[in-house]
Structures are given as structure tokens and as C-alpha cells.
Amino acid sequence: MLLKKGASIWNIVIILSAWAVVKVPMLVNEVKFLGLKFMVVRWILTIISILVMAYIVSLIVKRENIPFEMKVDNKDINSINIKEQYCIGCGLCTRLYPDIFVTNDGKASLIKGKIEKDTNLDILEIVEKCPVKAIQLS
Ligand code: SF4
Incomplete structure (x- = not known):
């Protein structure tokens, strides 16, 4: 978990x-x-x-x-949250996933509140690549 x-x-x-x-x-x-x-x-x-x-x-x-299936079934994820206080506005998430993230005033935010359930998005890739771990799953 x-x-x-x-x-x-x-x-x-x-x-x-x-x-x-x-x-x-x-x-x-x-x-x-x-x-x-x-x-x-x-x-x-x-x-x-x-x-x-x-x-x-x-x-x-x-x-x-770690011998663990790292891919998360997107159906198990309710939403992606961005901890604004942690975000340094590096823009990595917006470059990688411009359909999902946008940067305003130096902070990333979600274009959509929830991920489409049927998306092929690699959620863990997003979470892992954020340099300050501002992107979190719930
Ligand atoms: S990758 Fe992380 S720190 Fe960089 S803009 Fe996105 S949320 Fe902010």
C-alpha cells in the first residue's frame, strides 16, 4: 500500500x-x-x-x-492530489502530461479533478517523477 x-x-x-x-x-x-x-x-x-x-x-x-507489481490499476485510484505547499513549479508534470496538469503562478494543478478511469496513464510514473513528491494518490 x-x-x-x-x-x-x-x-x-x-x-x-x-x-x-x-x-x-x-x-x-x-x-x-x-x-x-x-x-x-x-x-x-x-x-x-x-x-x-x-x-x-x-x-x-x-x-x-522490490518484487511487487508496481503498476497500479487506475480503477483503484480515486484521484490525484497536488500538495501545493510542496510544489516548486518545475513544470515536469505539465510537460509529461499536458492533458492533466497545468502550471499557474508557479504551481501545478490538475486540469481535471479526477483521472478518467479508463485512461492509460501510468500513475506511478507521475508520482515518482515529481522531484518533491508533491503529487499524491488517494
Ligand atoms: S512535477 Fe511536482 S514540483 Fe514539478 S510542477 Fe509538477 S507537482 Fe510541481
Whole structure:
């Protein structure tokens, strides 16, 4: 699901790792049995380790290395959203897909609010090519 939504390898590693090892009940138990100092030091080192691991994994593993069907069925996608605050107005999306995107006042926007369900558009290509990941699926 994260891949389909366009999440980077870096973000996926962070989300999965945090979900696996950063749990509030565990922190409470650590304080209770091992003390606050132990919990704080272990928690900080865990967060640092997760960030380092995410960086290393993102250098080694690319999306194309993951044995996952990267093509998204356009029927599964309700719409493309552009996070205006992230858009740097590079114009890449409008050059690649002039029927769908337009740039006004240095920001991209959708010509159509929704993608045609029967379009042959490669949605993930759009999401991946935006340099600031301003294009998101929902
Ligand atoms: S590719 Fe991304 S940053 Fe560039 S104009 Fe389109 S939405 Fe904005």
C-alpha cells in the first residue's frame, strides 16, 4: 500500500521500523522495570538506528528491486492530489502530461479533478517523477 501511494524506500523503512519497535506500552514497562534513564537512552538510540538503517536501505534497495507489481490499476485510484505547499513549479508534470496538469503562478494543478478511469496513464510514473513528491494518490 505504501509503495502504491508513492512512499519512498526511506519512508517505508522508517514507518515499518517505528511500528515494530517504538510502542508506548513497551516504553511504560521499560520505565517501570528498568528506569527512565534506560528507556530514554534506548529510545534515542533506537530512533537514530532506524534513521541510519533507512538511509542505508534506501541507498541499496531501489523500488525496482522490490518484487511487487508496481503498476497500479487506475480503477483503484480515486484521484490525484497536488500538495501545493510542496510544489516548486518545475513544470515536469505539465510537460509529461499536458492533458492533466497545468502550471499557474508557479504551481501545478490538475486540469481535471479526477483521472478518467479508463485512461492509460501510468500513475506511478507521475508520482515518482515529481522531484518533491508533491503529487499524491488517494
Ligand atoms: S512535477 Fe511536482 S514540483 Fe514539478 S510542477 Fe509538477 S507537482 Fe510541481
